[in-house]
Amino acid sequence: MRKTVIVIVSIGLMLFAACKKQTSSEQTLIDNKVDSVLKLMTLEEKIGQLSLYTSDMDQTGAFIRKEYIQDIKQGKVGAIFNAYGAAYTRKLQAMAMNTRMRIPLLFGYDVIHGHRTIFPVPLAEASSWDLGAIELSARVAATEAAAEGLHWTFAPMCDIARDPRWGRVVEGAGEDPFLGSLIAKARVQGFQGSDLSAVNTVAACVKHFAAYGAAQAGRDYHSVDMSERMLRETYLAPYKAAIDAGAVTVMSSFNDLNGIPATANHFLMTEILRNEWNFKGFVVTDYTSIMELMFHGVAADTAQASEMSINAGIDMDMQSGFYNQALEKLVKENKVSEKTIDEAVRRILKVKFQLGLFDDPYRYCNEEREKTTLMKPEFLEAAREVARKSIVLLKNDNNLLPISKQTKNIAVIGTLADNKREMIGSWSAAGNWTKSISLLEGIKASAPQANVLYAKGCNIADDSTQYFAEALNVAKKSDVVILAIGEAAYMSGEAASRSSLDLPGVQLQLVQKIHELGKPVVVVLMNGRPLTINWIGEKIPAILETWFLGTQAGNAIADVLFGDYNPSGKLPITFPRAVGQIPIYYCMKNTGRPMDVNNKYTSKYLDISNEPLYPFGFGLSYTTFEYGEPMLNKKEMTEAEVLTVSIDVKNTGKYKGEEVVQLYIRDLVASVARPVKELKAFQKIELEAGQSKTVTFEISSKELSFYRADMSFGVEKGKFILMIGSNSRDTKNIDFMLN
Numbered sequence: 001m002r003k004t005v006i007v008i009v010s011i012g013l014m015l016f017a018a019c020k021k022q023t024s025s026e027q028t029l030i031d032n033k034v035d036s037v038l039k040l041m042t043l044e045e046k047i048g049q050l051s052l053y054t055s056d057m058d059q060t061g062a063f064i065r066k067e068y069i070q071d072i073k074q075g076k077v078g079a080i081f082n083a084y085g086a087a088y089t090r091k092l093q094a095m096a097m098n099t100r101m102r103i104p105l106l107f108g109y110d111v112i113h114g115h116r117t118i119f120p121v122p123l124a125e126a127s128s129w130d131l132g133a134i135e136l137s138a139r140v141a142a143t144e145a146a147a148e149g150l151h152w153t154f155a156p157m158c159d160i161a162r163d164p165r166w167g168r169v170v171e172g173a174g175e176d177p178f179l180g181s182l183i184a185k186a187r188v189q190g191f192q193g194s195d196l197s198a199v200n201t202v203a204a205c206v207k208h209f210a211a212y213g214a215a216q217a218g219r220d221y222h223s224v225d226m227s228e229r230m231l232r233e234t235y236l237a238p239y240k241a242a243i244d245a246g247a248v249t250v251m252s253s254f255n256d257l258n259g260i261p262a263t264a265n266h267f268l269m270t271e272i273l274r275n276e277w278n279f280k281g282f283v284v285t286d287y288t289s290i291m292e293l294m295f296h297g298v299a300a301d302t303a304q305a306s307e308m309s310i311n312a313g314i315d316m317d318m319q320s321g322f323y324n325q326a327l328e329k330l331v332k333e334n335k336v337s338e339k340t341i342d343e344a345v346r347r348i349l350k351v352k353f354q355l356g357l358f359d360d361p362y363r364y365c366n367e368e369r370e371k372t373t374l375m376k377p378e379f380l381e382a383a384r385e386v387a388r389k390s391i392v393l394l395k396n397d398n399n400l401l402p403i404s405k406q407t408k409n410i411a412v413i414g415t416l417a418d419n420k421r422e423m424i425g426s427w428s429a430a431g432n433w434t435k436s437i438s439l440l441e442g443i444k445a446s447a448p449q450a451n452v453l454y455a456k457g458c459n460i461a462d463d464s465t466q467y468f469a470e471a472l473n474v475a476k477k478s479d480v481v482i483l484a485i486g487e488a489a490y491m492s493g494e495a496a497s498r499s500s501l502d503l504p505g506v507q508l509q510l511v512q513k514i515h516e517l518g519k520p521v522v523v524v525l526m527n528g529r530p531l532t533i534n535w536i537g538e539k540i541p542a543i544l545e546t547w548f549l550g551t552q553a554g555n556a557i558a559d560v561l562f563g564d565y566n567p568s569g570k571l572p573i574t575f576p577r578a579v580g581q582i583p584i585y586y587c588m589k590n591t592g593r594p595m596d597v598n599n600k601y602t603s604k605y606l607d608i609s610n611e612p613l614y615p616f617g618f619g620l621s622y623t624t625f626e627y628g629e630p631m632l633n634k635k636e637m638t639e640a641e642v643l644t645v646s647i648d649v650k651n652t653g654k655y656k657g658e659e660v661v662q663l664y665i666r667d668l669v670a671s672v673a674r675p676v677k678e679l680k681a682f683q684k685i686e687l688e689a690g691q692s693k694t695v696t697f698e699i700s701s702k703e704l705s706f707y708r709a710d711m712s713f714g715v716e717k718g719k720f721i722l723m724i725g726s727n728s729r730d731t732k733n734i735d736f737m738l739n
């Protein structure tokens with residue numbers, strides 16, 4: 001524990017060091033400097049700043065433009081991505097410093113959940129409901145990325161996702177706009193600190209704007225179609241929170257929104273982002289998105305696609321090369337004004353000034369700092385801490401967990417148990433999987449006296465049962481079986497939609513065979529999305545949801561298995577019982593015929609319950625928590641007032657534990673049908689065994705406001721229900737009036 005405190009303190013000091021506020025006079029100074037550079041640039045040089053190309057060091061899209069080095073030397077590149085390392089970025093930067101204008105390059109990369117020290121995948125971190133832990137993760141990622149010459153990360157991904165078939169659900173914060181907004185803010189603060197010129201901060205990039213997570217049928221890159229109310233009330237919230245937190249760049253999404261591709265969508269990129277939200281940074285497209293306007297069928301050629309994008313409000317062209325090809329002619333034809341070009345260049349140069357690159361283009365290319373920064377012990381300890389907090393205990397019948405370290409024979413079964421690569425998940429950037437700790441290693445390290453027996457059991461995705469016999473033999477010799485099952489890392493992330501949420505391959509059959517032996521079995525899930533583990537949920541006594549926990553995965557899971565850490569995670573996304581229920585999420589509407597099992601003519605299925613397998617906000621502990629009755633300081637409030645609600649929470653078990661006390665609100669009657677509940681606050685508290693604490697929340701008009709029938713945002717008088725509990729299903733309720 002002492003070590004953890006030292007770690008957190010030392011990183012806290014790092015946080016403090018990054019917190020130098022840029023005053024408005026500094027901003028004006030930067031604006032003046034930008035203008036002084038801009039007026040010296042030719043039109044071609046200006047257009048060059050609007051292009052972003054990938055290096056061939058890493059590949060995150062369909063194709064690479066081989067001429068990127070020549071483009072840099074000709075001043076046709078504003079930024080390079082997928083290039084890192086102090087020496088390599090210095091080499092590329094020197095090429096830009098050799099051009100007429102000597103404008104420094106931006107170096108960007110997908111530092112999504114760690115750079116070298118890999119933290120849990122974002123959906124796992126979201127399961128911690130611990131904003132400090134999430135900010136810490138981004139802080140460490142920024143420090144390592146900046147030490148390797150990077151200025152800019154393409155994160156946080158802020159896409160609300162309510163369809164687990166979509167592989168990129170792993171990259172976000174789940175289904176809820178309130179939780180997603182707080183997490184987006186924490187990630188931006190972690191990446192950017194308050195001083196972008198500090199050499200341990202990087203520019204954030206709010207992606208994928210907008211509503212990419214609502215891809216139809218959960219199929220990646222598919223169309224998105226929704227009402228403006230759904231868009232504003234649910235999907236836009238986390239992007240706005242990230243921008244309000246100071247994010248300096250935004251990335252447009254691949255999808256069309258109501259027929260207009262985001263990359264040509266003036267409503268999104270100018271009316272909302274600029275005019276409503278007053279966003280001052282720059283907008284970059286996603287990979288070749290301008291070229292893809294032709295596939296969408298809204299642009300006939302390079303020129304039309306480029307004209308649509310720049311006039312919609314897109315500043316930088318990732319990888320299509322269309323701006324370099326078409327903009328100069330479009331300006332000469334008066335189809336694009338040079339003023340528009342200037343505005344885009346100004347926004348990009350401003351970020352380069354904010355990063356301090358004009359003062360010293362090589363400030364992030366320090367090989368000495370690189371050597372002493374990467375994968376420091378305190379970063380590994382932080383990764384273990386965040387990973388522990390990201391684990392969700394889904395079931396623990398008869399308190400099978402935690403397992404005693406004095407257990408004689410422990411069977412560890414499943415190919416994922418002896419696997420390092422999958423532990424770092426998708427979008428693991430520069431992470432070195434050979435340095436990650438497997439579950440088998442973690443268990444052996446935590447229980448050195450135990451006789452640990454391993455068997456592969458089966459592969460993740462094929463139908464071979466040839467390894468079953470060995471696994472059953474190992475299980476028979478054990479006192480307890482730890483069974484690691486789930487997905488491979490490639491099965492979630494980009495371009496990784498699945499039509500089924502079942503366990504791939506013959507893993508379920510393996511579980512069923514082992515279950516027949518009658519041994520105590522703990523299932524450890526390793527996956528990038530909710531899975532329909534119905535049989536396991538019913539028959540297996542203990543289940544841990546561990547997602548993909550990063551470099552320290554094995555140690556963190558072992559900490560929980562043996563009780564060195566009492567699990568505290570809560571699901572940020574609903575687990576369906578069947579794909580047929582999708583979309584299924586906690587904050588749905590009541591409908592005019594709410595489900596009634598005794599009435600045929602109500603909203604339900606013939607073949608399955610409406611209920612999820614596990615609800616949003618669900619997660620158990622090794623201890624138990626008892627909730628008192630909610631208490632209000634008054635039964636009525638006006639829009640100008642604040643209502644206080646308190647509730648006593650008691651740790652009624654024998655372990656110290658953390659509990660996420662969640663507060664939901666329902667607006668019973670309004671000018672539009674409102675969700676049956678919406679998360680509006682939560683507090684993660686720690687209680688010693690037997691300790692009780694009064695948890696208090698304040699309710700103001702902010703928590704009660706919504707987009708009314710006329711799309712104005714505000715409150716409506718009437719009766720509300722407050723629901724407080726340990727998840728979205730099990731709550732204590734009380735009502736009050738808004739007068």
Ligand code: GLC
Nearest residue numbers: 060061110154207286287494
């Ligand atoms: C990818 C992803 C995006 C990523 C970008 C650069 O296609 O959609 O999230 O940041 O390209 O790698």
